[in-house]
Amino acid sequence: xxxxxxxxxxxxxxxxxxxxxxxxxxxxxxxxxxxxxxxxxxxxxxxxxxxxxxxxxxxxxxxxxxxxxxxxxxxxxxxxxxxxxxxxxxxxxxxxxxxxxxxxxxxxxxxxxxxxxxxxxxxxxxxxxxxxxxxxxxxxxxxxxxx
Numbered sequence: 001x002x003x004x005x006x007x008x009x010x011x012x013x014x015x016x017x018x019x020x021x022x023x024x025x026x027x028x029x030x031x032x033x034x035x036x037x038x039x040x041x042x043x044x045x046x047x048x049x050x051x052x053x054x055x056x057x058x059x060x061x062x063x064x065x066x067x068x069x070x071x072x073x074x075x076x077x078x079x080x081x082x083x084x085x086x087x088x089x090x091x092x093x094x095x096x097x098x099x100x101x102x103x104x105x106x107x108x109x110x111x112x113x114x115x116x117x118x119x120x121x122x123x124x125x126x127x128x129x130x131x132x133x134x135x136x137x138x139x140x141x142x143x144x145x146x147x
Contacts, residue, residue: 028054030071031141034064034087035079040130044077044107047134048141061085065093072102075141079130080108080115088115091122105140107132 031053035041038059045055053075058064062084068076078087085093087106096102106119107128116127126140 028052029074031055032058032064032068032073032076032078034058034061034076034082034090036060036082037079040079043131044137047137048075048077051138053141061087061090065090068094074101075103075105077105077107077137077141080106080119081110088119088122091119091124094123096123103141103143105137 029052031045031048033041033045033048033055034057035044036059041057041059045057048055056067056073058067059082061078061082064076064078065085067073068090078090080087087108091104091106094102094104096104100123103125104123105126105128106124107130108115109130111127111129119127128136128140132140
């Protein structure tokens with residue numbers, strides 16, 4: 001769509017065509033990163049920030065649950081083993097609907113098939129081994145491409 005903007009101020013008139021303005025940028029997606037390991041917390045948060053996410057961090061599951069309930073995030077990357085509330089319990093307590101637009105990714109240094117199946121059954125978008133590469137994190141938080 002093309003439009004014309006005409007401004008008149010104190011006898012001065014300026015006309016500009018819409019293609020002279022860059023398109024508005026969409027609001028950044030909000031991401032929550034939860035881990036009690038500061039090194040991993042900062043690594044994952046940094047990956048998401050560099051990808052353009054608005055990132056908030058938290059170091060325990062219970063505080064993360066309160067943050068998410070107060071204002072849901074588009075994406076959450078949550079460690080499985082944490083004090084106060086595990087990542088899996090965080091996910092189960094969210095009770096997100098099956099087709100939720102929120103992508104919750106669990107990660108752990110001790111992932112096995114049973115944990116992965118339980119996480120996916122509880123609504124996780126993905127379950128990553130720890131440490132995960134920046135590419136694996138970004139792939140996990142990105143919605144699947146539509147055919």
